[in-house]
Amino acid sequence: MEFAIASGIGVLVAAGVYLLLRARTFDVILGLTLLSYATNLLIFSSGRLVVGKPPVLRHGVETTAAYYADPLPQALVLTAIVIAFAMTAVVVVVAMRNHADLHSDHVDGREPGQADNSAPPPA
Amino acid sequence: MRRRLFPSIPQSLTVFAFWVLMAEDYRPGTLLMAALLAWLMPHIAARLEREFARLGNVWILVPLAMRLMVDIVIANVTVARQVLGPEARLRSRFVWVPLDLTNIHGISALASIITLTPGTLSSELSEDRRHLLVHCLDVDDPQAMIDDIKRRYEAPMLKVFP
Amino acid sequence: MLILLLALPFAAALAIALARGASRRTIAWVAAAAPLLGLGLLAWLTPAVMGGAIPAASLPWIPEAGLALSLRLDGLAWMFAGLVLGIGVLIVMYARYYLSEEDCSSRFFSCLLLFMGAMLGVVLAGNLLLLVVFWELTSISSFLLIGFWTHRQDARQGARMALTITGLGGLALLGGVLLIGRVVGSYELDAVLAAGDAIRASAEYPAILALVLAGVFTKSAQFPLHFWLPQAMAAPTPVSAYLHSATMVKAGVFLLARLHPALAGTDLFFYVVTTVGAITLLVGAWYAIFQHDLKGLLAYSTISHLGLITLLFGLSTPMAVVAGVFHILNHATFKASLFMAAGIIDHECGTRDLRRLGNLRRYLPWTAALAIVASLAMAGIPLLNGFLSKEMFFAEALEAGDDRGFRIAISIAALLYGVFGVAYSLRFVHDAFLGSGPRALPVEPHEPPIWMRIPVAVLVVLCLAVGILPALTVEPLLKTAVAGTLGDAAPTFSLAVWHGWNLPLAMSLGGLAGGLAFYFMLRRLFALHDAILRTWGRHLFQVNIEALFTAAGRFTQRVADGGIRRSLFWMIVVTLLVGAAPFLGAPDRLLPDLERSQSMPWLGWILWAVMVASTLGTVAVHGRRLTALIVIGAVGLLVSLAFALLSAPDLALTQLMVEMVTIALMMMALNYLPKQSKQARTPLRRWRDGALSAVAGLGVGGLAYAMMLSPQQTISGEMLARSLPEAYGANVVNVILVDFRGFDTFGEITVFAVAALVVHALLRWARLRPDEVLPGPPVQLPIPADLTQLLFPLALTVSIYLFLRGHNAPGGGFIAGLAIAVPVLIKYVVQGARAVEATFGFDYLRGIAIGLIVATIGGLGSLVFGLPFLTSGHVDLDLPLIGHLPLASALVFDTGVYVVVFAGALLMLSTMGTVRRRQLLEEGGH
């Protein structure tokens, strides 16, 4: 099981990093989304993988780590999910504004052949 | 007065039932909370909706539901056959079903029922809300199917949403 | 007293700078008052200094770091202070008439006084660090003075060049001083001077010497860094006279004198300093001969004289030091007067070009007389002060060092110096005042105001007085200065005009004759030499500095071109290297104990396959955005499912809800982004990125694997145990969120709220152009709309349920907030924004604010009971009829979360959904 999750994380990271390095804002956003899945899984797995022991206390079950999954990483992932969502919202909006203002969805705001109109003329 | 206090009794009942079911607890506290929500929810919803459904004979719904469940089960078997059988044999087509229902809640309910009953899928409501576009997976006689729908489902609906 | 002395010029500078609109006269008086008062103070201190005492004062500044405002006035400092203040008075007087109406005199005088203060600081400093402070101040103030005529290209360039070179020296000096401090353990001058042996013996000595000499040589314009000085002649003449002949350039040699006891006495010192001095001496003199600019000639001759002084300090014998100190004085007097005379000529004739001047004795008789006397002093003619120090130099040159060859070389250099010195002095006198001319002057020259000539006259009189009666005039002064320089090692000597016939005298005479011959023989060749003698040092500097600018600019732009991908690439590379480095030595560490691994059921592998396939699918279709979004939706779903199956229902819920909202967000954005855009055909880059990603995936996957199989340490057992009895919640994850680590959640909702604000801020006033607008009116969806009507109250009920039950079952404020935000969103989608907002009327911004305030107040409630922020209270209500009702006060905090999440999500999505459109037609204009 550990191998499956680890390899899943690996695939997500690889896909995320690849998309992150693409030239279009949307691809980058996709990449960030995949990366955030990967990190969420990774944080989650730092509490080790436990099947069928959700950390919701049940009557009559001893409250020790043997009977419940580690709740702390879960709480951390929750925070991470929310923050990742917030960041995605911002980056999406910035991408929209970039496209609107610069007429290009290239991450650098200009098409590859196009001159950089922001560079000052030589002094 | 009654409408002021309880804008929509069916909604209140639904909310009450939902709460009690969800909480799985039948102590007075829970029931009180359920009652509170049952009173509150329609008021909140009223802020959002322009109109509440005016219901006619609600009791018709019970046999309708029974029939529906049977229909769903039976017809699913049919769909299973159709899916598993050769696809080329399917005679699928779109059919415009003329509607007598005018109440949008009724139309929605009817459309859902049509979709849930296998072999038919309500795809679009015409602009004037007088026709429903239904996709049929395998149909010989469209008119027979239309009649079937109108008889089995629309007629009771007309009683619920007069 | 010393502090007052030092403060005077600064105070005056400040007063002048602040006094806007004061008349030139007033300004000049204030400017003159400072050095005059200073001279008074100095005179008052003189008896003590002459008596061998060293008045000192000290204020603490940074005692921990050894930097104190300690001042001390020994003989050397006394002499230099006198020079700075005395010539300062004369310069102020001169400048009062020199500056034209357009020149901003308040700026000039405040800078000049600033410089004067800095220079005084250098000479009075009793702490080496303090000396560096003032040293750099002289650089800065001289930069401002050289560039005084800011509109002139040469002034700006000269100023920058001077600042760069002297700044370089200053930095080196700082390094050297810090190293000295490290060896000595103090920066106090007394301690440093006493620790000469320790310094010379230390391992750092070569570094110290190199760094300090770099400071000395740059400041005193020694070869090969001499070229800034002629370039600095773009400054107004009073500045040239003051800074670039009398004072600032002397700071270098002053330092050489100052640190002589600490640094001199080694072969390294001897050879380096004498060699550099000798080369400078000759190069400066040689170039001086061929200058056509009057000030250029004086500048190069200054370089030469500075070389001479450096050479003398390099020789290091007591008498050489005496000669050096003496020559500092002499050079200051005659060179300052010469510069002022040159300024008068420039002022009156409108040109400083020697080729156009000539025969000025007829127009400017007084000035001519004074300048000629001063030139003769420069040439080292007997009965003038320059002669005396030159004689001493010759005498020392003949006995220089132990190495015979070196001694001969130095002697020849001395002789050549004599020849060249006479030659350029002659050129100055002859070309300006004698001979024929002047040619094509714009105005008829006439004598300047008397107040411009008086300073010159005072200095020339001093030249004569010292030259004729050295023992009466300068000897006590010199003795004091030398005592200050060498301390106990100071020699006994007496100055006399006549030493009898000896070799130095012969050299003097030879030089005189040689110079005469040289000048008159080569006169005809000056035009030729004009072509040959370009100042290559300056040229080299400028080429280099331009190259530096260009290279730096290019490098900077090329490296940091604003491109994101390079940024990310490097971060990823660094991450991979750092992550991999610990295993390089021990690769076996990556292979953990496999026995801990748990087996995986079939179902797991199936789901794994679904997730991996949809991930890879996302990459495969990433160019088709809609498709990619749908496929990535599956990835999200599978991740949620993984959470659910691995005992994290809360996580699954949150991930699911967030997933939905994210898809909505991206779809809205997709409308304003190209659905598909040109993908660059760069297979190389793709391969590179592919390889990098593969390595990254392997790396993170490997780390994750290793981590999961390492033994677990965790503190969560205690959380589980304390959750119910102390935090009154059975859902430990929720308890962590609102109680154990409620502060995280507090920050998290802040992030969420701000994200909503950012979205709102960026889109509220923006006009965006949709990528594609489908024709036709808004689509009506009556059947889904009807569903939303039915769904909303139910969803709200579910949401409240999730909220209230969250403490004991999966749920909680965040999830509940989204659970009600999503149905509202469905309404937005199905019914349109206007329809929803007309009925709903909820101000999301206020909602966010109120939510944040509620959360904070919920956390602060416990302070009333003297308990820390976010401490959860608890009541067990036993109500009749209702029964047992446990209430945790964390609920208030969670309410804030609920409101923020609801309002934030809706603010984001409603803002994005209702972006103001720019018409497609507008595109044509761009």
Add this chain to the structure above:
Amino acid sequence: MMQHLVLAPILVPLLCGAILLLLERRHSTRVLRIGASIGLAVLLAASLALFARAAGGGIEVYLLGDWPSRIGIVLMLDRLGALMVLVTSLLAIPCLIYACAGWDKRALHFHALFQIQLAGLNGAFLTGDVFNLFVFFEVLLIASYGLLLSGGRGERMKAGMHYVVFNIVASTLFLVALALIYGLLGTLNMAELAVRIREVAAEDAALVRAAMGLLLVVFCAKAALLPMYLWLPETYARAPAAVAALFTIMTKVGLYALLRVTTLMLGDEAGALAGFGRGMLLAFGLVTLLLGGLGVVGALRLRISASYLVLLSAGTLFVAFALAQPGTIAAGLYYLPHSCFAGAAMFMIAHAVQRERGEVGDRLLPQAPPMPRLTGMMYMVAAVSLVGLPPLSGFIGKFLLLAAVPSAHTGAVYAAVLVGSLLALIGLSRTGTRLFWRTTETAQVAPPVAGAPVPRKPRVRKRELFATTLLLGYGLAMSVFAAPVLEYTQMTARQLLAPGDYVREVRAATPAARQP
């Protein structure tokens, strides 16, 4: 009640931000400004009070939720935290004043974002929990996105994209590091982590090294260490002046975290991980410093040079902290506020230049009208300070650092610092002469030609002027009162290098009403 004061730097601006958001729609800008000022005044008072308390040398532990430190989150007040909080408050004042000269009206939600940014910064400086540090990093980052982009367009958006994406990736990496750290060490409390790292066996250290290494990479990325600084120049150069000025402390947050983590967890007592990463940090810091200097030389716009000056100071601080000597850390902590203040002033000056010169902006083209003399003087002071020329704070910071460099590294550090300064000097002197010196003889005396557009009289907005002067005044005060400041930073350095007290205090802190 006084023990709760440590909350104030976080909660006061946060509440203030929320209230300002509430007021935003109904009230005038004036009301918002007054509200923001009151909030800031309270914050300053609290920061000063905390500073005074921390100066005594005690380490205060605040148990949030009254839970013992190992399971809850703690706020920590030590000398370093108090210093950073105070610097933040001091820096915020001129930034707010500057923004109130007009920018706050153009940028939607400016005041709320500004306050929350402060809350985020202070939270990062005060928290004693490494995951909470991440959360506050995100708070301050997301607020910074808002401040950077609200009211902006075009090129600023482009720079914003770079900044946002880079930081999100860095934050992702932060999470990866935290996951590994928790997975391997089982705690998130910094003090507990320090204890557990100490106990890591040498043969198990590789994984922990990798985890800590990633964490350091994150901090370095935020603090703009080579080669991860590429995001910085454009971002800072494009930000609105008041925001860029506030941003000078953003790289310092990364440096703060680096200092905190390296001293607390990777100090000399850290067993197998003692001194981990120091060598690399030093080497890369030195090169960063040089590249910062080179950037100043190569910059063709004043704001770009100001950005590279930020980089230069970051490089210097990397060096100071990587050397990990009491003297160098003390020098670095002296240098840190200086570089914030002077850098912020430089951004404000650049903005004034940009506005005055119209179309040419702050580019180094000589054909524009000359700048007001006052601006020139301010530039001069700021430049002297940033280059590290005496007698201003930059010089003091620099020589303190150089004086404290251990002999083994003297050559490299001296060379890099001095060459870096020289490069900055060359660059800034050119910038200054191009921008502030009258470049045509006639410019000053040209009589107005009838019909020709009357040259605009330079507008110096009083508030902007005051803000800049205040920042320069801070620097001046730091030079004059260098001794007490240095004394404080020296004690801070000593406290940091003896992390035992910190750990002990955290572990000893007992809840008020619970079982320990």
Add this chain to the structure above:
Amino acid sequence: MIGIEVDLFIAGGLVVVGIAMLLSLWRLVRGPTAPDRILALDTLYVSTIALLVLFGMYLDTEIYFEVALIIAMLGFFGTVVLSKYVVRRDIVE
């Protein structure tokens, strides 16, 4: 009367549902049209409910109720948004 190993059936059911998800995934990746993909995603959501309920039975726990409820109630949101996009491009009109 033979004892019924319900758990065995549950486990079998899990695998069957998993395979159903695989099939949906195939359609999701394959397409070819956007509505096909939306349909596939919708089906994945519905299958997830089945999976969770089965898993809850398998583990004998009620803990997945909330998740299933939320998917049933709001899981179609993605479908709504995606379909609306295909129909109108503008999601909120």
Add this chain to the structure above:
Amino acid sequence: MITWLVDLLTVMLLVVGCFFVFLGSFALVKLTRFFHRIHGPTKASTLGVGCILAASISYHAVHGSGLHPRELLVAVFLFLTAPVAAHLMSRAALSLMDKRPEDPSDPTGPEGHIRDDADERAEKHARERLQPRDGR
């Protein structure tokens, strides 16, 4: 005995439920046209989940923590939303069809061909828009 009967019921429900869930997805793969495929999941899967929920209720009632009728709510929501989802998806597909079924006046329009992909159109659109700019 009752347990046995309930178990039997549970198992039957399970088998039926899983079969229909599988069938829904199988239809997705097997059928060739969108309007054929959509019939599978919208009905079969919905029913399948309904059966599984029923199985869950009966299972928990006997083997687990007691009767939990609240699982019915899941089915209620599913039966409420699934038809609407199907409705929307077919709206989407209809909007992409080259030839839509005419309005009620002509109720016998053939099933049109659904254009290949929404993305394709966007691509074409983008290409058209880019060309003149390149030319300029």
